[in-house]
Amino acid sequence: MADTLREQQFTLARHLRDPAANPPPPGIEARRLKVYRELFYSAIESQLAGGFPVLRQCLGEALWHVRVRDFYANYRSHTPLFTEIGEAFVDYLQGIELDAPWQLELAHYEWVEAQLYLSDAQDPPHDPCGDLLQGEPLLSSVARVLAYQWPVERIGPGHLPEQLPEVPTLLLVCRDAAFKVQFARLSPLAYQLLSMQGSGRERLLALGAEGGLEQGRAMLEGLRGQGVIVGTRL
Structure with missing residues (x-):
């Protein structure tokens, strides 16, 4: 039965x-x-x-x-x-x-947006006032650094690209305090800086920016002010 x-x-x-x-x-x-x-x-x-x-x-x-x-x-x-x-x-x-050649990347981008909107993830232990050069900058749990071959944030019914761009699309996607998911294009330097491991100084030195440590600090501090970086990892 x-x-x-x-x-x-x-x-x-x-x-x-x-x-x-x-x-x-x-x-x-x-x-x-x-x-x-x-x-x-x-x-x-x-x-x-x-x-x-x-x-x-x-x-x-x-x-x-x-x-x-x-x-x-x-x-x-x-x-x-x-x-x-x-x-x-x-x-x-x-x-x-x-x-369509951009279909998978567009779907992934939209999925990330939805995940960030719904996320209840908590940031790991960190020092919100930590030195971003001496310590390891910690990305917010509701921020993502993404790289795509196609300009996913610009694709829509009125813009369906047929030819692969010569340069990749580097994006920072982050949920703000009002629970709105925002995106911004990143320079290659900013993308690598946020994607790497180690202290802020170690990252900048690895990128050959030893002469621009203060500019790198200013960039990191700007991201902390936006809530993208929440501090330094403990």
């Missing part, structure tokens, strides 16, 4: 995920099956649409639904949490032939 029920449940689940390839279990009214199919798909699609609004607009409704249905039918997610579906979708995109 238990095995029969389990098989019926799996048969129904396979049908709901991919009705074209999997017949439903016998004995369920077609009208009810239609309701279940639409309900389950709508729950996933609406969650993804809310997390990837720009990607949805750029792909267009028809292609967007093709992509979501393929994800729904074929990706095997291991999380029961709706808040982690966006990460699963980004992982799914890494294993398919992309619809």
Whole structure:
């Protein structure tokens, strides 16, 4: 009895995920099956649409639904949490032939925005007044330093780049005190400075900026004033 029920449940689940390839279990009214199919798909699609609004607009409704249905039918997610579906979708995109060359990076960028907005992460122990040259500058737990091949923050329905830019897009993405996620372009020097390990002095020396330690300190202090750097790690 238990095995029969389990098989019926799996048969129904396979049908709901991919009705074209999997017949439903016998004995369920077609009208009810239609309701279940639409309900389950709508729950996933609406969650993804809310997390990837720009990607949805750029792909267009028809292609967007093709992509979501393929994800729904074929990706095997291991999380029961709706808040982690966006990460699963980004992982799914890494294993398919992309619809557009910038698709994966745009999706990752939108996922980072959503993660920072929802994050309840706490900063590790640090000295908020620590010397940023002598100590190790600590990035806020709601800040990310990102590098992309495509100008993800500029992509939209009216701007769909076809040619890969000659220089990468280096971004600082951070949630401010008002819970708004902001982004700023970084210079290569600022990107490397924030990405490296070690004290502020060690980072600047590694970058060949031994003659500009005070300018480097000023840059780091400016980021501390913005809340991007929260102090020095203890």
